[in-house]
Amino acid sequence: MKKRLLALLLLAVLLLPTVACDGGQPPADTSPDNTAPEATAEPTAPADTPPATDPATDPETTAPETEPETEPPLGSVELDKSKPYKILFIGNSYTYYNNMPARYFGEIMQAAGYKVKIMSLTKGGWTLLNSSNAQDELGSKVDSILKNQEFDFVVLQEQSMTPAVNSGSFYNAVKRLDNKIRESGATPVLYATWGRKQGSGDLTAYGLTAETMTWKLAAAYEHMGETHDIPVAHVGLAFWDIIQNDRRITLHDPDMSHPSPEGSYLAALTLFARITGIDPATVDYEGGVNPTIEPILKEAARKAAFETPEIPEEYMDEAARRR
16 A cells, blocks of 8 residues: 555656646737737728728719819800890990991890990000000090999900901900900900901002901911900901802991991891891891891801801911011
8 A cells, every 4th residue: 555655656756847837828818918008909890891980081082173164165055035135345446337236246246135335445446455444545445344344145256357467466456455355354355357348459559459458367366265265256257258159248348347237237137147146047137138138147147156157277377476
């Protein structure tokens, strides 16, 4: 019995060092040593769930920028007939001949169902540079009326030769007037005039023809229209259409420069179409012209306003160079 007890005691002594050396790591469900620096981990999203993103910075979730609301281009939609309009004409004899603003343009507007008030500031031979100068007798009136009255549209007509032979003056004047008109809350409209009738001494003096003057004028007005986002009523191209296709219609006064009554009527029709967006053929107004030519004038005005002929590139390039 004693031998067996001694044997058991001896076995226990031999096994004790092995048990003491077996445990260096805590069990998996215990916390780490509290002396280690505490760390926090971001939760991991499930594999099939996309990570959250910041809508303000993520390119795929950022809302697309929206274009600012703008008015449709003038003449692209019909002008609203439910409101009255006030329109100012600035120019010279090409505007006031045959009382075009009130007699033709105003009456066409009324026949189309518009309530309109027409005013004019014009003087024979005056340039837009004069009209843009507050020290000029007409320019001072332009300044005053734009500061003291509200208009919806202001129609600008340059001295007839200036855009073709001194475009720098024309460009400077339009820039000045454009700023004044827009500051007043109105929309400017360029009234592009026509070339002299073939045979005019002015054409000879400047080395022009009726055709080259037509295109030079159209290009100068179009260039300023494009550059400053100003609508252009291409009356000169409506004239050229008639001159090319129906020579029985006389658009020039006997002086070969100013408009005949038919010419003023054509100018008014073209301005009306460009400003209102309405086909003039749909307006029941004859303007006192021969009924056989009235539809021809209305069609020429419609094409000039809505199907403006392409101005030859050489003239547009020249207009840009002369700026």
